[in-house]
Amino acid sequence: MHLQSTDIQALERRRRAALINSITGYKPANVVGTADSSGQTNLAIMSSLVHIGSNPPLLALILRPDSVERHTLANIRQTGVYTINHVHRDMVDAAHQTAARYGRDVSEFAATGLTEFWRDEHAAPYVSEAKVRLGMRLRQESILEINGTHLVIGEIIELELPDNAINELGALDPAIAESVAIAGLDSYYRATLQQRMAYAKPDQQPKRIESAAKV
Amino acid sequence: MHLQSTDIQALERRRRAALINSITGYKPANVVGTADSSGQTNLAIMSSLVHIGSNPPLLALILRPDSVERHTLANIRQTGVYTINHVHRDMVDAAHQTAARYGRDVSEFAATGLTEFWRDEHAAPYVSEAKVRLGMRLRQESILEINGTHLVIGEIIELELPDNAINELGALDPAIAESVAIAGLDSYYRATLQQRMAYAKPDQQPKRIESAAKV
Numbered sequence: 001m002h003l004q005s006t007d008i009q010a011l012e013r014r015r016r017a018a019l020i021n022s023i024t025g026y027k028p029a030n031v032v033g034t035a036d037s038s039g040q041t042n043l044a045i046m047s048s049l050v051h052i053g054s055n056p057p058l059l060a061l062i063l064r065p066d067s068v069e070r071h072t073l074a075n076i077r078q079t080g081v082y083t084i085n086h087v088h089r090d091m092v093d094a095a096h097q098t099a100a101r102y103g104r105d106v107s108e109f110a111a112t113g114l115t116e117f118w119r120d121e122h123a124a125p126y127v128s129e130a131k132v133r134l135g136m137r138l139r140q141e142s143i144l145e146i147n148g149t150h151l152v153i154g155e156i157i158e159l160e161l162p163d164n165a166i167n168e169l170g171a172l173d174p175a176i177a178e179s180v181a182i183a184g185l186d187s188y189y190r191a192t193l194q195q196r197m198a199y200a201k202p203d204q205q206p207k208r209i210e211s212a213a214k215v
Numbered sequence: 216m217h218l219q220s221t222d223i224q225a226l227e228r229r230r231r232a233a234l235i236n237s238i239t240g241y242k243p244a245n246v247v248g249t250a251d252s253s254g255q256t257n258l259a260i261m262s263s264l265v266h267i268g269s270n271p272p273l274l275a276l277i278l279r280p281d282s283v284e285r286h287t288l289a290n291i292r293q294t295g296v297y298t299i300n301h302v303h304r305d306m307v308d309a310a311h312q313t314a315a316r317y318g319r320d321v322s323e324f325a326a327t328g329l330t331e332f333w334r335d336e337h338a339a340p341y342v343s344e345a346k347v348r349l350g351m352r353l354r355q356e357s358i359l360e361i362n363g364t365h366l367v368i369g370e371i372i373e374l375e376l377p378d379n380a381i382n383e384l385g386a387l388d389p390a391i392a393e394s395v396a397i398a399g400l401d402s403y404y405r406a407t408l409q410q411r412m413a414y415a416k417p418d419q420q421p422k423r424i425e426s427a428a429k430v
Contacts, residue, residue: 002375008272015385020269022386023349023374025301026396026406027266028240050265050277051242053362054235057223060277062265086240092410093421100415111417134238140361146354146368147268153361159238160217170230171237171399181241181396184386186412186424191241191396191404195307198401200315202326206308209401 022184026191029087029182031095031114032061033125034075041116041125042071043098043108047182049084057156058139059084062149068101073150079123080138082154085130086179092188094129122158131177132161237399241406244302244397246310246329247276248340249290256331256340257286258313258323262397264299272371273354274299277364283316288365294338295353297369300345301394307403309344337373346392347376 008016027047035041046069048062063069076082087095094112102111109116115128119135126133135158142151165177174191181189198207223231242262250256261284263277278284291297302310309327317326324331330343334350341348350373357366380392388408396404413422 001378001381003373005370005372008371008374009270011385013270016272017269018384018386019381020272020371021266022389023272023347023371023376024264024266024274025243025245025347025387025389025394026241026404027243030240048265049239050263050275051236051239052277052359052364054232055224055228056362057231057235057238058362059239060265062267062275089409092412093423096412097415097421100417100419102417106417112421132238132240140359144267144355144368147271147273149267151366153359155220156223156235156238157220158218159223161238163216166216166234167402169233169399169401170226171233171402172240173402174237174240174398175404179240180409181406183389184384186384186414187382187386187388188409188412189241189390189406190409191406194304194395194403194405196402197308197311200312202315202317202321204315206312206327208308 018184026181026183026189029095029180029188031085031087031098031127031130032072033083033085033127034072035079035124036075037078040105041107041109042075043112043114043127044069044072045087045095045098052153058153059136059156061152063152064149068099071104073152076138076152077141081122081124082136082138083122083124083126084134084136085127086132086174086177088129088131089178089180089190091129092180119158132172132179134159233399241396241398241404244310244395244403246300246302246313246342246345247287248298248300248342249287250294250339251290252293255320256322256324257290258327258329258342259284259287260302260310260313267368273368274351274371276367278367279364283314286319288367291353291367292356296337296339297351297353298337298339298341299349299351300342301347301389301392303344303346304393304395304405306344307395311403334373347387347394349374
């Protein structure tokens with residue numbers, strides 16, 4: 001299939017959304033946990049997480065304030081914190097269900113059967129069923145004027161992951177953590193490692209390295 | 216493993232980079248093709264692509280101007296266009312090699328053996344070996360003051376993908392297109408569809424749907 005601007009614009013609205021939401025390829029599947037200042041919790045699946053920097057450790061989310069993501073945004077503004085939890089392959093049904101338009105007074109935890117997990121002073125709930133969990137503090141919010149979406153940048157202030165999913169260089173292997181990827185709006189994928197590559201240098205040929213997950 | 220801010224900060228620099236670059240989970244693996252105003256080409260692997268909106272179709276990249284990505288950024292500013300090409304599973308070695316710090320006068324196409332493919336008037340090269348290819352026009356560039364990275368937002372003005380990788384709703388299935396995911400800085404993954412979910416509604420239980428790729 002080969003489309004140009006006018007063809008894309010001419011697509012029926014839902015087919016265009018399906019195509020453009022899937023066209024970047026695999027996206028990380030995460031559920032974002034928040035609470036308002038009275039402790040009412042919220043959980044929302046998001047696939048727009050992107051790395052911004054490692055020192056300090058910064059991640060960004062793109063949020064759409066006209067969607068179910070509006071509760072998440074309101075809560076992050078109220079408390080200044082949130083959690084990011086990888087969707088484990090056994091929790092896909094519940095994670096996807098958080099996308100339903102529940103009312104403000106309904107917690108997606110109760111509605112989907114996922115379990116809140118609170119730690120220390122962090123004013124946002126983690127997901128007990130997730131194996132990789134990040135505690136985030138809001139650092140910057142800005143509006144992308146081009147279409148009104150919001151860029152929410154947070155710092156990782158706490159992280160937890162399975163010891164056996166950390167490789168010899170200190171990186172997370174999301175396949176060993178049994179995290180899933182998402183494509184488009186409705187498709188969830190398992191992954192298997194195809195190959196790892198040595199640090200690329202201009203005067204050397206590409207070189208594969210063996211994976212050796214720590215135990 | 217359980218780390219807090221001070222623990223993350225105390226990690227050796229390369230281990231911190233390996234951990235934080237991998238902590239979001241699966242990322243899309245793409246190579247970005249550009250040329251300067253004299254036609255000198257450049258190709259760079261990127262994993263920071265994120266969906267911004269479907270109408271108009273907007274995608275954003277996070278670029279680090281102190282990295283090999285500086286040539287890409289300079290070219291996008293000169294010509295206003297670029298291409299995004301999915302990394303197919305057979306081109307991982309070459310795609311990864313584009314991350315090497317080649318000089319300004321070296322094209323990563325020539326250096327890695329990937330093939331330039333030019334179309335119409337678009338002043339940036341596509342990658343012939345890729346199965347999913349997007350022609351992009353720069354719409355907005357902004358600097359994230361928090362750490363000096365650049366947010367580059369572009370509009371999809373052309374797209375090409377294999378017919379058999381489009382499902383019945385009009386979405387791309389990246390597994391059928393044989394695209395790969397990346398985790399961290401060095402690990403490339405193949406994926407298989409685990410499940411597809413029906414549109415989530417508050418008054419309905421989560422429902423799986425069957426995949427039916429068009430042929």
